[in-house]
Amino acid sequence: MNMMSEAAVEKALDQKMNTVPFKMIGKDVSVYYGEKRALFDVNLNVRENTVTALIGPSGCGKSTFLRTLNRMNDTIDSCRVTGKITLDEGDIYDPSIDVVELRARVGMVFQKPNPFPKSIYENVTYGPKIHGLARTKAELDQVVESSLQKAGLWNEVKDRLHESGTGLSGGQQQRLCIARAVAVSPEVILMDEPCSALDPIATAKVEELIHELRTNFTIVIVTHSMQQAARVSQRTAMFHLGNLVEENDTDKMFTNPDDQRTQDYIMGRFG
Ligand SMILES: Nc1ncnc2c1ncn2[C@@H]1O[C@H](COP(=O)(O)OP(=O)(O)OP(=O)(O)O)[C@@H](O)[C@H]1O
Ligand SMILES: [Mg+2]
Numbered sequence: 001m002n003m004m005s006e007a008a009v010e011k012a013l014d015q016k017m018n019t020v021p022f023k024m025i026g027k028d029v030s031v032y033y034g035e036k037r038a039l040f041d042v043n044l045n046v047r048e049n050t051v052t053a054l055i056g057p058s059g060c061g062k063s064t065f066l067r068t069l070n071r072m073n074d075t076i077d078s079c080r081v082t083g084k085i086t087l088d089e090g091d092i093y094d095p096s097i098d099v100v101e102l103r104a105r106v107g108m109v110f111q112k113p114n115p116f117p118k119s120i121y122e123n124v125t126y127g128p129k130i131h132g133l134a135r136t137k138a139e140l141d142q143v144v145e146s147s148l149q150k151a152g153l154w155n156e157v158k159d160r161l162h163e164s165g166t167g168l169s170g171g172q173q174q175r176l177c178i179a180r181a182v183a184v185s186p187e188v189i190l191m192d193e194p195c196s197a198l199d200p201i202a203t204a205k206v207e208e209l210i211h212e213l214r215t216n217f218t219i220v221i222v223t224h225s226m227q228q229a230a231r232v233s234q235r236t237a238m239f240h241l242g243n244l245v246e247e248n249d250t251d252k253m254f255t256n257p258d259d260q261r262t263q264d265y266i267m268g269r270f271g
Helices: 006-014 062-068 099-105 120-130 137-150 170-182 200-213 226-232 250-255 260-266
Strands: 022-033 036-047 051-055 079-087 106-109 188-192 218-222 235-240 243-249
Touching: 022 062, 036 062, 036 218, 036 235, 051 062, 051 226, 062 188, 062 218, 099 106, 106 170, 120 137, 120 170, 137 170, 170 188, 170 200, 200 218, 200 226, 226 250, 235 250, 235 260, 243 250, 243 260, 250 260
Parallel strands: 036 243, 051 218, 051 235, 106 188, 188 218
Antiparallel strands: 022 036, 022 079, 235 243
16 A cells, blocks of 8 residues: 555654655635635645645644545535545545545544453454455454554553453553554554543543554544644644635644744744
């Protein structure tokens, strides 16, 4: 799939971010909920093996944009999307696209940890089973171990794989949801405020994890925490009133942004 060699990733990361290829391209993306327009001609591209943070005041359209990237908006009846979004050059809104397959390529982790009321093992194997990625017990065992390893949860749960996922702590549940997303080998992982229900220690663990996941995945994360955006992302996009205000290297965004609105938001002057 999109696996770059580790050396290639490091090299790409060493260079200026703007040389990293685009994994997803959003062109003139507008979103309407019935009569209400929530996004205005957003042009935002997502770079490969990069963490892109979406920031901005409540209601500015962060979640709406995030959901356009794997067509989660399709589940909202009143919602209409215009413009074009591509994944590796393929139009994800093309009528021939199978959305179930799309969501396996572009996975999602939600704000509130939402493991299925099933065992830890079954939470992780659910996706690989429905997508036919693992069939035998040996294959399933393997996917469970490797996914939980990638999610930094293996050591904590390896002796209780057949206990319920809902019996874990909040932070563990969120890492289980990350393991579940990772289990189908997605190319892109979308995260909508994945730490907002977690305490600072669990948050630190998830942030560390996001940092590591970037080697193998492309990540887009919505966050209200400026510190979090600065810690985990390499690119940051600032939204305001449904418009993309600015997108830049995270370092630049937090030290010398191009737009006054970004400056004001980062300084806590609004939002
Ligand atoms: N299902 C929906 N039906 C109608 N309007 C919606 C729906 N979801 C979002 N909106 C509206 O679209 C706009 C953008 O909302 P969105 O949830 O994308 O903002 P956000 O930046 O994620 O905000 P927050 O930081 O509070 O999560 C808001 O005005 C919101 O009220
Ligand atoms: Mg939101």
